[in-house]
Amino acid sequence: MARTRVQRQVYADLLERYGRQVADAFMRAVADLRAGAELQRVIAAMEAGDIEGALDALHIEPEAFNEIADRIRDAHEAGGKASVEGMPKRGPDGTALSVRFDGRNPEAERWLSRHSSDLITRLTEEQRQIVRERLAEAMRQGQNPRVAALEIIGRINRVTGKREGGVLGLSAPQEAYVSGAREQLASDDPAALRAYLTRTRRDKRFDRSVAKAIREGKAPDAAIAAKALTAYERRLLQLRGETIGRVEAMSSLQQAKFEAFRQAVASGKVAENTVTKVWRSASDLRVRHTHRSLNGDSARLNEPFRSPSGALLRFPMDTSLGAGTDEIVNCRCDCDYRIDFLANIR
Numbered sequence: 001m002a003r004t005r006v007q008r009q010v011y012a013d014l015l016e017r018y019g020r021q022v023a024d025a026f027m028r029a030v031a032d033l034r035a036g037a038e039l040q041r042v043i044a045a046m047e048a049g050d051i052e053g054a055l056d057a058l059h060i061e062p063e064a065f066n067e068i069a070d071r072i073r074d075a076h077e078a079g080g081k082a083s084v085e086g087m088p089k090r091g092p093d094g095t096a097l098s099v100r101f102d103g104r105n106p107e108a109e110r111w112l113s114r115h116s117s118d119l120i121t122r123l124t125e126e127q128r129q130i131v132r133e134r135l136a137e138a139m140r141q142g143q144n145p146r147v148a149a150l151e152i153i154g155r156i157n158r159v160t161g162k163r164e165g166g167v168l169g170l171s172a173p174q175e176a177y178v179s180g181a182r183e184q185l186a187s188d189d190p191a192a193l194r195a196y197l198t199r200t201r202r203d204k205r206f207d208r209s210v211a212k213a214i215r216e217g218k219a220p221d222a223a224i225a226a227k228a229l230t231a232y233e234r235r236l237l238q239l240r241g242e243t244i245g246r247v248e249a250m251s252s253l254q255q256a257k258f259e260a261f262r263q264a265v266a267s268g269k270v271a272e273n274t275v276t277k278v279w280r281s282a283s284d285l286r287v288r289h290t291h292r293s294l295n296g297d298s299a300r301l302n303e304p305f306r307s308p309s310g311a312l313l314r315f316p317m318d319t320s321l322g323a324g325t326d327e328i329v330n331c332r333c334d335c336d337y338r339i340d341f342l343a344n345i346r
Contacts, residue, residue, distance in 0.1 A: 004336055007086040008280075011257075011334060014082060015249050018075035023245030025067040030169035030237065031162065033064050033127075037153045039146075046145035051135045058131060058153070058168075062124045068248070069116035075249050076112060077103040079256030080263075083337070087264065092341035099264045101256075108259050115255075119248065127168065130175050134167060151182075155230065165230030174236045177201075181232055185225040190214045201239065203231035247329070251317045254335060258315050261301055261337050274340050275301040277315065282332040291316075291333050301337075 041057035080101035091097045102108065131152055138148035154166030167175045177199070184196035193214045197207060206220075206228035213220040220228070261277075264270040281287045281295035290307045299305055304312040304321055312321040316333035 007082075007336075008334060010082050010086070011079075011253060014075065014078055014253055015246070018071065018078065018252065019242070019245040019249040021071045021074065021245070022068060022248045023241040025071045026065075026169075026241045026244050027237070028067060029065045030241075033058070033060060033168055034153050034163040034166070036064075037149075037168075039149055039153070042149040042152075043145045046135065046139065046148060049139060051132060051139070054135050054149075055128060055132055060124060060127045060131065062120045065120045065123050068123075068244075069112075069120060072116055072119075072248050072252050073103070073112055075252035076108070076256045076259075077101075079253035080108070080260045083257045083260035084264070087260075087270075088339055088341070091269070097269060099260075099267065099269055101260050102263060105259070105263060107262065108256075111255055111259070115251065126172065130167060130170070130172055134175065154233070165233040167233065169237050169240060170233070171240055174240060177236065178229070178233055182229055185210075185220055185229055188213070188217060188219040190217065193220070199232065201232060201235040203228060203235065206231070247317075250331070254315050254317045257335060257337060258301075258318075265301065270339060272301055276338045276340065277301060278336045278338070279305055279316070280334045280336055286330075287332070288327075290327065291331065294333075 036059045038057040038059075042054045045051075045053035045057060080103060084099045084101045087099055088097055134152055135148065138145075138151075150166065152166050153168055154163035156162065157164050167178055170178065181196055181199060181202070184192045187193060193210050196202065197210060206224060209220050209224045210228070219225070258277075261270070261275055265272045265275065276298050277300075278296065278298045279291075279294040281291045283295065287295075290309050290311075293308050294305055297305055302314075304314050306312055307323070307327055309327065311323040311327045313323045313327065314320065315335040316331050317328055319328060
């Protein structure tokens, strides 16, 4: 049990480290997209009513997210090595058990390639679609092209010289949150402004100005509203990065754990029927009910866990057997693996 507790802490430390590295890679990708956007081309295309031309001038391309794939590979490699280091050091006959993790194994490479490709494609297509819809809406409203472009790529911070704010990098729901906050901050309706003050990710440093506008029955000062919106966008983007970081680090580490034991079995050094895995939930009120039910369930290495929803998962975060996002998003579960050499002599 002591070894299991140590391994869980090792996993938690790896999750923290690589979750941050993936999140940082995502933030750098967004900063690179902002820096590479051709503002004047975007404006000219919008003036000509050319949405696709404006989109092309933003250069939202898969290559921008390649570093994320590199960090996912790093997490997978570290998780696999940590898993083999946690295996017993001696076999059933007392001889040394030497198992190494091969991150270049064809199965490991296949998962990394498919997973990273799917993620980068999803991020790229999502960003292009969000921007396309935002451009179309700006044109329908007759919005100033320059203002519309800056609402997408952000404005230059005079202190850092870098762009910040804007909807680039946000998810579709987050872009909708920004749109709603923009309307609220431009309104003189007290109810709309009070609604803005309920937004969890707002920067509370601007609350006093909003409260003053409510008392006076007018819209907040435009400059202050713009700063408040930029801060809101910045916080939403940070949340998006942290969420992607945690999900991708968890997916990589859980896959690596399974892969490490699969490789140990494939090498002939560990018999498959000696390996058991146990589902461990985070054991708090935030755990989804299906995973609360799975807590403590055990299965053989290649047997799936069956969620009460009917979904099959080889381990937490596994989607290879068709589990949907309702079983994956915000999952914090873990999986313990055990080798029982006595299984073959009972």
